[in-house]
Amino acid sequence: MSDFAPVRPAVCVSLHDVAPATWSRCETLLAALAKVAPVPRTLLVVPDYHRRGDGLAPWYRAALAAQLEAGDELTLHGLFHLDDAPAPTSLRDWLHRRVLTCGEGEFAALAHEEAAARLRVGEAWFRDAGWPLYGFIAPAWLLGPDAWQALDQSAFTYTTTHGHFHLLHPWRAVPAPCIVYSTRSRWRLGLSLARNACLTHREAPLVRLALHPDDALHPTVVHQAQRLLEKLLQERVAMTKIGFAFALRTALASAPFTAAA
Template sequence: MTAERRLLASIHDVSPRFESQIDALVDRLSARLGGTRFAMLVVPDHWNRAPLAADRGFQARLRNWADAGVEMFVHGWSHLDDSSHANAADALRARHLTAGEGEFLGLDQGEALRRMRRGKALIEEVIGRPAAGFIAPAWLYSEGTRSALTEAGFALAEDHLRVWRPASGAVVAKGPVITWASRSRSRQLSSLAAAAVLRQAMRRAPIVRVAVHPGDTSVPRLLESIDRTLATLLRGRKPGRYEALAAS
């Protein structure tokens, strides 16, 4: 890893279901980062309602973005939590940390591996190259999911606090992701406050991560905060690529 400070930006929940919102986010990040130096987290069948395999037009767009330099991560399979959580702590996390979208929080190793391999095969066929890695929906992982990552052959994985290489377990970046929540006014306000604090607190960090979601495009205050955060963090820092963490 070089000493150069970097900003890793990503668009989550990339799916035919949110095509217009994804377009808006691509335009926004491209303008502020000076090109396609960001990642996309692709959901193969968002909420089992938007199968990527059936949408040739969106497949072509993903391939074009990948050809232009956008890094493509596998982002679960459906992004929908269909597990029953016997563990009280996991049930609490599933209820309060995400709106029923922590797909991999309750999966055992076998089912997690099946979904990972299925998503990896589809996305790699679409983009014509290896996926950059795997990031669980809502950054929530069961122990089985973490174990399955090594077998699935992903170069990188990420949760809310770190990026690591599943093959070795080596942590290659630390620090919270700066992100925003749009699904309620209280969550909007708390995410705005967190972004304001973190973009100052992390100004000297060697690597910072910023993640945006389709829902952000519907809330002008969130878009203003995203712009302010990117502008602050790009002072003395360049847009980076996750692949540098895999290779370092």
């Protein structure tokens, strides 16, 4: 565990897989969170979700612009959210890329040149929309060595993995446990609900509540997420991820730090 903590422990609420095809479910989750408190959220946007070619229709552009205006953050979440890299060659990679992530870990095994190119396309997509961009979050939080190198050479301010928040340039990492649900089967859903009900993470400088569009289809998930957010806000201040990055960078400038492994 890191010996660093920001001025106050923080919670980041994030909504993954934001795209035209998922937007109605995203709206359901945003409304449910708003019933708890008007906290800022980080929306993880996929420019060409599952290669549907939906583009940036006027209604969708307006919807995301409204979230920015309300104080939310938009961040890049892959380009396609599909793992189209060469097939896994080990059992471990096959489990991660084909079973646990259902073939959506886009940056898990990309070569450096391809990873860098997709980052540039994503940056250009945000720039063309006129939106600020600070963070990149890999689909399924999977970043292969070449993708890490491409990200390190980019202008992004931060990224996150499943268990850590990573400030880039210079690189620093702090523990940031993630509350997340798996709803692809009944047993996964039950396990997620049971596990998340027991989590405390009292000593972590940052806790992340990460929701996905299909969570909106499960009232038990929505209800538990609301109650967990309510509980977290009793002990933590809500920030967007870029807000936490700025707080972390400020604290690093005035305090010694030991990077997480």
